[in-house]
Amino acid sequence: MLKLKRGDIGLIVLLFAVGFIWLGARHVLEQNRTYNPHELSAVITVDGELYRTIPLSGEEEEIEIKTALGHNILRKYNDGIQMVYADCPKKISMAMGFVSRPNETIVCVPNRIFVEIINDGTTELDEEEVDAYVR
Template sequence: MLKLRRGDVLLIVILLVLGSAWLLFRQAMESQQSYDPGTLVAEINVDGEHYKSVPLDSAEQSIDIRTEYGHNILKVFDHGIQMIYADCPKKISMQMGFISRPNETIICVPNRIYVEIVHTGGAPAPAEDGIDAYVR
């Protein structure tokens, strides 16, 4: 039987606290950033090839994708995109939900569809008034 010593337990606790602090810090930093919907685009790739780029500030629309691998429907609304239909067996891509922030993805492996939100230009809007520049 494996016996843990006081130092082992202390090391495990320290690593758990540091890992949790890092994750909370990243989540807090990401939640403070806001992006202009006019600068966000959903890049849709099918079988590794570019299929379509859809600006997320456009009107509500449905994108019907029929390939030799399967059938999917994406819906663009509220400055984001969501997979609303997939004919693959487990429908995991539909469970990925609504995405609207840069670097979020929807992936349908059996149908070889990859959707990613991309920030096309401009700096993220600051969450609060802050320093505009630093001159030395």
Template sequence: MKIKKWDIIIISLFVLISFIPAAVFAFQEQRQTSGLYAEIKVQGEVFQTVKLTGHTGREEIRIETKLGVNIVEVVDEKIGMYEADCPDQICYSPEFVSKPGETIVCLPHRVVVEVKGEAPDKDGTDIIAYGGEIHDHE
């Protein structure tokens, strides 16, 4: 039995075609994870991930636990706490966040909203809030 020119061409073609699904899935995964997204955690567990880059319009995310109710709002490419029935209401400041590393925390309900992404903050400044005061740390 002799291997012919067309046998090699056909086998090579099938080998190349077999890599197409892997390339498509890798491209889709890269597209979904690029840009900014917000990770909403409730009691330390990821509740939902929301893509911010390219988001348009308004979307509400309702979080109900035995500790209370929070409503997170996504407006265009920003995310913020729209409503919370916690007693201290500190989670309303800052209103909306959109830069990687910025967070909104509702301590009584154990809800954390954190913006994540590939592009770090351009000035390299971390903002940490303690009891309503804002302190810059380099």
């Protein structure tokens, strides 16, 4: 049986504290990050191959993906995307919910579908849309 000494316990507590601080800071910075919703796109990958890239702004749309591995339906609305149907057994991808922020993902492992929100930054802002300039 391995016996922990006071220094071992202190090191473990220190590592946990550093980990929690790092995760908390990352969460706060991600929540405060600003982006233009009109620059966001969803990149859909099926079995490691690019299936489609969809800008998230615009009209509501349903994307149906039928492969030899299965059948999925994605719905694009309100500047985001959600898996609304998956024929896989556990339907975990449907439980991932609505994603609308950069780097959020939806993954359907049995059907090998990966959806990631990216900020492509290709859309130019009109001067009328700019609220303020910061120096």
